[in-house]
Amino acid sequence: THFGFKDVDAKEKQKLVAGVFSSVAGNYDLMNDLMSLGIHRVWKRYFTATAQVKPGDKVLDLAGGTGDIALLLRDRVGDTGTIVLGDINGDMLKVGRDRMINKGKVAGFEYTQVNAEHLPFPDNSFELVTIAFGLRNVTDKDQALREMFRVLKPGGQARVLEFSEVTQEWFKPIYDFHSFQVLPRLGELFAKDSDSYRYLAESIRKHPPQKELMQMMEQAGFERCHYKNLSAGIVAIHSGYKL
Numbered sequence: 001t002h003f004g005f006k007d008v009d010a011k012e013k014q015k016l017v018a019g020v021f022s023s024v025a026g027n028y029d030l031m032n033d034l035m036s037l038g039i040h041r042v043w044k045r046y047f048t049a050t051a052q053v054k055p056g057d058k059v060l061d062l063a064g065g066t067g068d069i070a071l072l073l074r075d076r077v078g079d080t081g082t083i084v085l086g087d088i089n090g091d092m093l094k095v096g097r098d099r100m101i102n103k104g105k106v107a108g109f110e111y112t113q114v115n116a117e118h119l120p121f122p123d124n125s126f127e128l129v130t131i132a133f134g135l136r137n138v139t140d141k142d143q144a145l146r147e148m149f150r151v152l153k154p155g156g157q158a159r160v161l162e163f164s165e166v167t168q169e170w171f172k173p174i175y176d177f178h179s180f181q182v183l184p185r186l187g188e189l190f191a192k193d194s195d196s197y198r199y200l201a202e203s204i205r206k207h208p209p210q211k212e213l214m215q216m217m218e219q220a221g222f223e224r225c226h227y228k229n230l231s232a233g234i235v236a237i238h239s240g241y242k243l
């Protein structure tokens with residue numbers, strides 16, 4: 001691998017991931033638009049619009065980063081609801097919080113620096129737990145899924161939005177070209193950081209494909225698990241319930 005992620009142990013991986021996100025935090029929103037041609041906005045909108053959530057609910061958005069998902073869910077939980085934005089990286093959280101404050105969004109948000117593998121919340125705390133473009137960065141994904149399950153209230157839903165396996169053969173070479181040629185160059189050009197964007201492409205390829213992730217959710221205790229491909233499987237939405 002280009003970024004030296006292959007043969008490192010779990011602790012080391014966590015440190016490297018932290019470095020990547022500290023390095024990209026300032027450019028994160030711009031880069032998302034550039035790399036996906038703005039389509040990440042459509043995915044996130046769909047992901048939140050189809051979530052099981054109602055006014056007054058308490059939501060945990062893990063790996064919340066600069067707050068796109070939290071913002072979109074805000075209207076759905078209304079004035080009486082709460083959105084807890086959790087991220088392991090203080091720099092990403094800070095960009096997120098500043099951005100919310102600039103938008104005048106203050107009430108109903110909480111920020112907390114947390115590792116998705118060890119959540120500092122009691123059992124049965126949230127009606128909805130989301131993680132968008134975050135699970136693939138987590139070292140022990142099974143542990144993170146078990147934690148998501150634990151903090152959900154019975155009847156609550158967990159949703160994962162993540163890059164997945166492209167389903168159309170003809171599209172694969174184009175996608176690979178974009179990932180391994182275009183992305184690092186965009187990273188170099190706009191963020192002076194091609195390594196972080198190489199890590200991004202590699203982490204996407206290593207992430208478990210649709211069916212495997214669904215099985216991992218079932219293993220973690222979720223029921224009625226489902227997934228839906230968006231944009232020919234470039235991303236997929238997985239959901240499951242704690243019953």
Ligand code: SAM
Nearest residue numbers: 021063064065088089092115116132133134137
């Ligand atoms: N959810 C946001 C979005 O969709 O724009 C941010 C996604 S960003 C690609 C991934 C985020 O995951 C980063 O902010 C990173 O700090 C966070 N992250 C990585 N490992 C984590 C972990 N173990 N626990 C919590 N957050 C983590």
